[in-house]
Amino acid sequence: MSEEIKETGKEDASGNETRRNFLKDMGTAALAGAAALMTDSDDAEAKSTWAEWFQKNWRLMTDEEKKDAIARLETRYSEEYGKKVTVDGSPAMKSVLFGYALNIQKCIGCRRCVYACVKENNQSRHDTEIQWIRVIRMEKQNFLPDDMNKGYPPSAKEPFGIQVGGNAHKPAGVTLEGQHYYQPELVPEKDAFYFPIQCMQCEKPPCVKVCPVRTTYRDPDGIVVIDYNWCIGCRMCMAACPYWARRFNWGDPNLPKEEMNPNTHYLGNRPRMRGVVEKCTFCIQRSRKGRYTACVEVCPVGARKFGNLFDPNSEVRQILERKKVFRLKAELNTYPKFFYFID
Amino acid sequence: MKRGRFSKIVFIILLLGGAISAGIVYSQQGEQIPAPPEPAKEEKPAEEAKAQTPQIVTDCFESRLPQEDGKSYTKVTRVENTVQQYGWPNVKCSQTTGGVLWWGDPFDGTAPMGDMPVLANDDYSKGDYAKEEAVVKPRQSQLMYFNLDPNKNCALCHDGKIVPFPKDKKPRKLAAHQDVVADSMQLMHGRAAFWCLDCHNHTSRKTNALIDHWGNEISFNQPQKLCGKCHGEVYIDWRLGIHGKRIGSWVSGGKKRWWVCTECHNPHTVQVNRFQPIKPETAPVLPKGMKNANHEQSQHDDGHDTTPKGAAGH
Numbered sequence: 001m002s003e004e005i006k007e008t009g010k011e012d013a014s015g016n017e018t019r020r021n022f023l024k025d026m027g028t029a030a031l032a033g034a035a036a037l038m039t040d041s042d043d044a045e046a047k048s049t050w051a052e053w054f055q056k057n058w059r060l061m062t063d064e065e066k067k068d069a070i071a072r073l074e075t076r077y078s079e080e081y082g083k084k085v086t087v088d089g090s091p092a093m094k095s096v097l098f099g100y101a102l103n104i105q106k107c108i109g110c111r112r113c114v115y116a117c118v119k120e121n122n123q124s125r126h127d128t129e130i131q132w133i134r135v136i137r138m139e140k141q142n143f144l145p146d147d148m149n150k151g152y153p154p155s156a157k158e159p160f161g162i163q164v165g166g167n168a169h170k171p172a173g174v175t176l177e178g179q180h181y182y183q184p185e186l187v188p189e190k191d192a193f194y195f196p197i198q199c200m201q202c203e204k205p206p207c208v209k210v211c212p213v214r215t216t217y218r219d220p221d222g223i224v225v226i227d228y229n230w231c232i233g234c235r236m237c238m239a240a241c242p243y244w245a246r247r248f249n250w251g252d253p254n255l256p257k258e259e260m261n262p263n264t265h266y267l268g269n270r271p272r273m274r275g276v277v278e279k280c281t282f283c284i285q286r287s288r289k290g291r292y293t294a295c296v297e298v299c300p301v302g303a304r305k306f307g308n309l310f311d312p313n314s315e316v317r318q319i320l321e322r323k324k325v326f327r328l329k330a331e332l333n334t335y336p337k338f339f340y341f342i343d
Numbered sequence: 344m345k346r347g348r349f350s351k352i353v354f355i356i357l358l359l360g361g362a363i364s365a366g367i368v369y370s371q372q373g374e375q376i377p378a379p380p381e382p383a384k385e386e387k388p389a390e391e392a393k394a395q396t397p398q399i400v401t402d403c404f405e406s407r408l409p410q411e412d413g414k415s416y417t418k419v420t421r422v423e424n425t426v427q428q429y430g431w432p433n434v435k436c437s438q439t440t441g442g443v444l445w446w447g448d449p450f451d452g453t454a455p456m457g458d459m460p461v462l463a464n465d466d467y468s469k470g471d472y473a474k475e476e477a478v479v480k481p482r483q484s485q486l487m488y489f490n491l492d493p494n495k496n497c498a499l500c501h502d503g504k505i506v507p508f509p510k511d512k513k514p515r516k517l518a519a520h521q522d523v524v525a526d527s528m529q530l531m532h533g534r535a536a537f538w539c540l541d542c543h544n545h546t547s548r549k550t551n552a553l554i555d556h557w558g559n560e561i562s563f564n565q566p567q568k569l570c571g572k573c574h575g576e577v578y579i580d581w582r583l584g585i586h587g588k589r590i591g592s593w594v595s596g597g598k599k600r601w602w603v604c605t606e607c608h609n610p611h612t613v614q615v616n617r618f619q620p621i622k623p624e625t626a627p628v629l630p631k632g633m634k635n636a637n638h639e640q641s642q643h644d645d646g647h648d649t650t651p652k653g654a655a656g657h
Contacts (some may be wrong), residue, residue, distance in 0.1 A: 114624065291449075291593065297449060
């Protein structure tokens with residue numbers, strides 16, 4: 001298309017024509033080029049790409065447009081991965097608000113949830129390995145009375161006094177002292193506990209606030225979703241998220257055909273492209289069909305719980321009523337729907 | 344002169360226009376369509392992936408580790424194409440640890456739990472909660488001697504004549520079947536206050552059932568009815584879904600597979616060997632340029648840590 005225009009342009013420029021005439025010609029040429037891409041091409045793929053390029057934000061699309069977009073994607077993915085891929089576009093269920101609870105006392109740090117998530121959600125497997133769940137290992141023993149009275153080491157010029165819960169010998173509490181890359185022989189280890197983090201599906205998500213193109217938004221069932229096609233890859237949301245929950249596709253994701261999960265959702269685990277942000281969606285392709293998320297199902301100790309916060313009989317509601325519950329970084333007023341609890 | 348400048352400007356505009364439209368086409372291709380020269384590129388990652396995943400692991404465990412003889416309550420075998428809609432296997436197993444990593448079919452190999460255990464505060468009139476569709480993985484099909492004879496089961500030998508029934512519940516040393524009850528020699532429950540026949544029926548070997556303190560038979564598929572007699576608090580939590588594990592549908596009243604007590608806890612050795620530690624899955628790949636993760640260690644050498652090594656346990 002570009003060469004076509006260039007050539008036409010050269011001709012026009014060399015010819016003795018007025019500016020108006022020239023512009024008119026150029027416009028026609030450009031239109032012709034666009035039209036060629038849109039209609040003249042017999043290649044179905046080119047056509048669908050063209051349609052996709054002018055696709056609207058998922059939230060603004062009519063049902064018809066959504067159907068077209070899904071059909072396009074299903075065809076392409078099925079071809080690309082050599083199996084029948086379904087792309088679900090179902091909206092939020094009515095009177096459902098998803099909540100998640102994690103028993104931090106029980107978690108043994110085996111990381112099975114991490115890999116269950118990868119298998120379910122079609123993340124890039126290697127060369128930018130992408131994982132939505134991180135398990136942080138925390139060491140106990142930071143509140144020993146001996147350390148609490150030590151104060152700063154002698155090298156410090158001024159005595160600063162004693163910090164609450166720790167000092168310069170040992171950090172205060174366990175803040176920011178998690179170990180992400182731990183690899184012991186066996187888990188759980190003595191004197192350690194494990195703290196899995198993932199997207200908290202906040203009620204007031206900072207990531208949604210900063211998105212300049214409004215491609216990430218909160219659905220009525222509480223899941224914060226991303227329309228990958230509309231994402232410009234600016235990574236503002238990653239900077240805004242206080243929970244380290246979002247990942248960026250620096251390259252084309254490496255997803256082997258045989259490992260691709262053909263049950264996908266438009267806003268969830270459909271294969272991503274280079275240059276878009278992704279994150280946990282509470283397995284939207286499962287949970288909107290009534291099934292537990294992959295991480296809940298795989299947890300060998302049953303530390304992970306998932307359910308509808310509007311249903312008083314649901315597991316999560318029972319936990320909120322009966323157990324000691326806290327939310328991560330509650331002081332930021334993000335109102336996560338991911339609760340940690342202890343027995 | 345005038346025309347010359349004009350044509351120059353036009354030419355620049357055209358170049359720009361061309362570049363932009365080329366950019367559009369390029370980015371379209373780059374983002375969505377696999378670019379033409381990619382086949383050569385694609386082969387490499389595929390090879391790498393193959394090298395990383397040499398073969399599919401078909402035998403794995405759910406929660407409890409396999410015993411030394413390879414027997415395990417929670418053993419699963421991968422079966423291809425169980426969920427035909429998506430071509431899923433029933434489970435996907437970990438290459439590194441042999442644990443179940445992903446459930447395709449949550450109800451694989453399950454049977455109805457039977458009458459649902461109800462809580463005291465359950466309202467039968469509401470119905471829904473008591474009738475919840477609950478399935479479990481049946482235990483009896485995995486008992487070796489039990490399945491020797493389809494009709495008599497254990498009573499093939501234990502009919503009271505060939506092998507006489509014990510007269511009382513007093514503890515004695517087990518003479519046989521140490522292969523069945525591998526943990527029988529280190530039995531420890533209730534600080535050794537319990538012995539086999541407190542939980543196992545001493546006469547009814549045909550059903551090989553558990554027995555509660557009133558002498559009521561309890562199926563091996565529902566051990567919670569027995570455990571809950573003493574461990575009431577945990578039982579309530581389990582019944583509500585707070586303790587233990589369920590997979591399937593998150594909807595209240597939906598079909599769920601419940602993990603029963605003995606699928607995670609070994610009642611025989613619960614006080615000696617509470618849980619077997621398991622191997623963790625591999626750590627995430629370090630970011631580019633990071634050589635090791637020593638910076639994470641609270642004991643790392645940053646010049647101001649004076650705590651003696653080993654103080655933080657192992």
